[in-house]
Amino acid sequence: MANNRNAPCSCGSKQKFKKCCGNPATLAVKRREDNEKFIAQVQAKAAEREKADAEAKKAGKNTRPLSPLMAAAMMAAVLYPLDGGGRLR
Ligand SMILES: [Zn+2]
Numbered sequence: 373m374a375n376n377r378n379a380p381c382s383c384g385s386k387q388k389f390k391k392c393c394g395n396p397a398t399l400a401v402k403r404r405e406d407n408e409k410f411i412a413q414v415q416a417k418a419a420e421r422e423k424a425d426a427e428a429k430k431a432g433k434n435t436r437p438l439s440p441l442m443a444a445a446m447m448a449a450v451l452y453p454l455d456g457g458g459r460l461r
Contacts, residue, residue: 407452414445 381392392398421442438446 410451415449418442418446
């Protein structure tokens with residue numbers, strides 16, 4: 373592929389690729405935002421499930437065990453907590 377770092381970025385920002393999605397700092401921010409979005413989703417789901425399980429327990433029902441995927445996702449949320457401070461390094 374030809375060098376198109378000076379071409380307009382394909383994301384529609386009207387900036388040059390090298391200043392937009394081709395910029396490592398931009399990529400790092402985007403990746404962090406994606407991570408945070410994912411973690412927030414997982415945390416919301418986990419909280420929902422915890423609530424549902426607590427209610428099921430109260431009602432005397434058997435609770436479902438945590439799926440390995442959910443357990444791993446919760447672990448990730450603990451290991452990579454949201455700092456909200458824009459820390460990149
Ligand atoms: Zn872009």
